[in-house]
Amino acid sequence: MSAQVLTYLFVGLSFALYIGIAIWSRSSSTSEFYVAGGHVHPLANGAATAADWMSAASYLSMAGIIAFEGADGARYLMGWTGGYVLLALLLAPYLRKFNKFTVPDFVGDRYYSQAARLVAVVCVIFISFTYVAGQMRGVGVVFSRFLEVDINTGVVIGMGIVFFYAVLGGMKGITYTQVAQYCVLIFAYLVPAIFISLTLTNNPIPMLGLGSTLAAEPVYLLDKLDGLTTELGMTAFTAGNKSTIDMFFITAALMAGTAGLPHVIVRFFTVPRVRDARISAGYALVLIALLYTTAPAVAAFARVNIINAMDGLHYSEAPEWFGKWENSGLIAWIDKNNDGEIQYRGGAAMEQKPVYDLGRGASGERLLTNKITSNDNELYIDRDIIVLAHPEIAQLPNWVVALVAAGGLAAALSTAAGLLLVISTAIAHDLLKKTFRPNITERQELRYARLAAAVAIAIAGLFGIYPPGFVAEVVAFAFGLAAASFFPVILLGIFSTRMNKEAAISGMLTGLIFTFSYIVYFKFISPETNSAAHWWLGISPEGIGSLGMILNFMVSFVVMRITPPPPQEVQDLVQHIRVPQARPSSQ
Amino acid sequence: MTDNNPDKQPGHENREYWRANIRLMSGLLLVWFLVSFGCGILWVDYLNQWHFFGFKLGFWFSQQGSIVVFVILIFVYAWRMNQLDKVHGVDEQE
Numbered sequence: 001m002s003a004q005v006l007t008y009l010f011v012g013l014s015f016a017l018y019i020g021i022a023i024w025s026r027s028s029s030t031s032e033f034y035v036a037g038g039h040v041h042p043l044a045n046g047a048a049t050a051a052d053w054m055s056a057a058s059y060l061s062m063a064g065i066i067a068f069e070g071a072d073g074a075r076y077l078m079g080w081t082g083g084y085v086l087l088a089l090l091l092a093p094y095l096r097k098f099n100k101f102t103v104p105d106f107v108g109d110r111y112y113s114q115a116a117r118l119v120a121v122v123c124v125i126f127i128s129f130t131y132v133a134g135q136m137r138g139v140g141v142v143f144s145r146f147l148e149v150d151i152n153t154g155v156v157i158g159m160g161i162v163f164f165y166a167v168l169g170g171m172k173g174i175t176y177t178q179v180a181q182y183c184v185l186i187f188a189y190l191v192p193a194i195f196i197s198l199t200l201t202n203n204p205i206p207m208l209g210l211g212s213t214l215a216a217e218p219v220y221l222l223d224k225l226d227g228l229t230t231e232l233g234m235t236a237f238t239a240g241n242k243s244t245i246d247m248f249f250i251t252a253a254l255m256a257g258t259a260g261l262p263h264v265i266v267r268f269f270t271v272p273r274v275r276d277a278r279i280s281a282g283y284a285l286v287l288i289a290l291l292y293t294t295a296p297a298v299a300a301f302a303r304v305n306i307i308n309a310m311d312g313l314h315y316s317e318a319p320e321w322f323g324k325w326e327n328s329g330l331i332a333w334i335d336k337n338n339d340g341e342i343q344y345r346g347g348a349a350m351e352q353k354p355v356y357d358l359g360r361g362a363s364g365e366r367l368l369t370n371k372i373t374s375n376d377n378e379l380y381i382d383r384d385i386i387v388l389a390h391p392e393i394a395q396l397p398n399w400v401v402a403l404v405a406a407g408g409l410a411a412a413l414s415t416a417a418g419l420l421l422v423i424s425t426a427i428a429h430d431l432l433k434k435t436f437r438p439n440i441t442e443r444q445e446l447r448y449a450r451l452a453a454a455v456a457i458a459i460a461g462l463f464g465i466y467p468p469g470f471v472a473e474v475v476a477f478a479f480g481l482a483a484a485s486f487f488p489v490i491l492l493g494i495f496s497t498r499m500n501k502e503a504a505i506s507g508m509l510t511g512l513i514f515t516f517s518y519i520v521y522f523k524f525i526s527p528e529t530n531s532a533a534h535w536w537l538g539i540s541p542e543g544i545g546s547l548g549m550i551l552n553f554m555v556s557f558v559v560m561r562i563t564p565p566p567p568q569e570v571q572d573l574v575q576h577i578r579v580p581q582a583r584p585s586s587q
Numbered sequence: 588m589t590d591n592n593p594d595k596q597p598g599h600e601n602r603e604y605w606r607a608n609i610r611l612m613s614g615l616l617l618v619w620f621l622v623s624f625g626c627g628i629l630w631v632d633y634l635n636q637w638h639f640f641g642f643k644l645g646f647w648f649s650q651q652g653s654i655v656v657f658v659i660l661i662f663v664y665a666w667r668m669n670q671l672d673k674v675h676g677v678d679e680q681e
Binding site for chain 2: 082089223251279
C-alpha cells in the first residue's frame, strides 16, 4: 500500500479510538469537566500529563532544532524536563491538597484578592492561546503534507475532533484520550528511531545508539558527525554557539515556565491524593524522558543522514521526498556555482525564509527571490520537517512514514485539547462563577464551560488558518511570562506564611511588565537590534523570563516585609496545604 | 511561646515534618542544580575532555544525563516523602 493510503488508515483508526474514548467518558458535573472528578489513577495521569505536555513543538520541532544546533539544543532538553523536578518537589503536592479547580483559584484564595485572581485569569488565557495557535498550525501542516488536503481543511478537521471530545468529555474525556494519544505518539516516535539506529549503529536502542560506533566503520557516531560538520565549515555538532550565560538563563526560564504553565499544573488536581500527585509527576517525567532522551539521537542520526544523502547529490537524481518538500516550500536549493549538484555547507544559503518566484531554474529547481548569501551553502531545510521527513530520508517502509504522521497529530491534538480546557475553565469558573455571576447553578456553569470550550476552539482554529506572523515569536512569551508571574507567586504562597496580597500583586506586575517589555522591544519594536551585542547582560528575549522571575522574588521579599501579614485564616490555609492529612493535635 | 503561635497550632509534629521536608527538598534541588546548570551548562566545556562511551561527558550530561537524574530525583522524593508522612503521622488514610 502507498504511504498515503496507510496514513489515511492510521490517522482514521487513531481518530476513531479518540472519539470512542470520548463517548465512553462523558462528563456530567463541573468537577468531572474541570478535574475529571479527582479520580484519575496516578499512572494514567502521568501518561495524560506527558501527552498534554509534549506538543507539536516537542514532537515535530525539537529534534529538528537539535539536528541543526547540536549542543545548543540542550536548553530545550533540560529546560522542558527539569521543570518537572520543580513541579514535583515545590508545587504539585501542595496544590493537590489545596483541592480546587484552577491556578487562578489558588492565587485568588491564597492572596484573598479578586484583583490577583483577575491578573491570573488574564495570564492563563494569554499563555494558553499563544500556545494553542501553534498546535492548530501543526495539525494543518501534517494534514497538508501527508493527506494532501488543503492546510485549512486540515485545521477544520482537527477542530472537529477536538471539539467532539473536549466539549463533550471535558477533563475526564480529555484525560483518557490523552492516555491513548501518549501511546500513539511515543510508539510513532520510537519505531522510526529504532529502525534508523539499527541501520546506522547496529544498536536497537536509539538512546544508546547515539553513543555507539557506526555500523559502517569503527568510529563513534558523534565523533564522525563532529568531523563531517567541521569539514563542511559548520559548527561542530557537540559544540555550541550560544554564550554560557544565555544558555543558563534560557534553560532556567524554560524550567520555571514549565512548572508555572497552567495546563500542566491543573493535571495534578485530577489525582485522588497528595501522594498520588508526587508519584504522578514521576510517571509523567519517565514517559516524557522516553521521548526526550530519544530526541538527541534522532537529531544526530538525521544530521548524518542528511549530510550523506544531500551533499554532492545531483539535483536530477534527488529522491521523490525532496521535490515534495520543495513544493511545500520547506526545502530550497540555489545552484550558486551552476554545477547542478547540491552543496551543503556552513552558513545560511540565503537571507530570510525562502520566497519562491513562479519559475524553475536550469536543473528544474524552484527559483527564489531571496537575497543570496556569499557563502558556499546551497541548501535550505526547514527545521520543522526533520522528524516528518527523516523516515523517508532513511528510506524506511511506508507504514513507518504513515505512523509518524499519526503521532504528530496525536501530539498536537492532545496539547490543544488540554489548553482549550484550561481556557474554558478560566472563563466559566474563574471569570463567571467566581467573579461576575456567582449565583449561577452548577448546570449553568457546566453549560457555560462547554460553550467557552467551543468558542475557544473556533478562535484557535482561526489562528491556525490565519496564522499571525508572530506565532513563533510569541511562544517565548508563554514560558517567560509563566516563569516571571505564576512560578514565584505560587511558590512563595506555599513556602512563606508571611507572603501577602501586596507582595504578590506587586511582584507579579514587576515580573510581567519587565519580561513583556523586554520581549516586545526586541521582537517587535526594534527587531534589527535583536543580537547578543544589544541584549542586557547578554540575555536573549528567550531567557529574560528568568530575570523577570528574580525581580519578582526580590520585589515580593521587600514588599511583604513592609506591609501587614495576611489574615489568620490565610495563614491557616498555608499550614493546611503543607500537610497531606493532619491528625488531631492530641496525638 | 503561647498556644496561638500559628506555627504551633496544627501540632508540634507538623513543624518537625515541615523541617524534614525542607531538608530533603533542598538536598534534591542541589543535585538538580548541579547536574543541569552545573554539569550541563557551566562546566560543560571542562567535562568534555573526558568521554563516556561515545559521548563527550559534558555533552552527555546536557543531552541525556541530566534528564535521567531528574527522573531519579522525583522518585526518590516521592518515596522519602511517603516515609516521612508515615513517621510523622500525617499520611493519608482511606
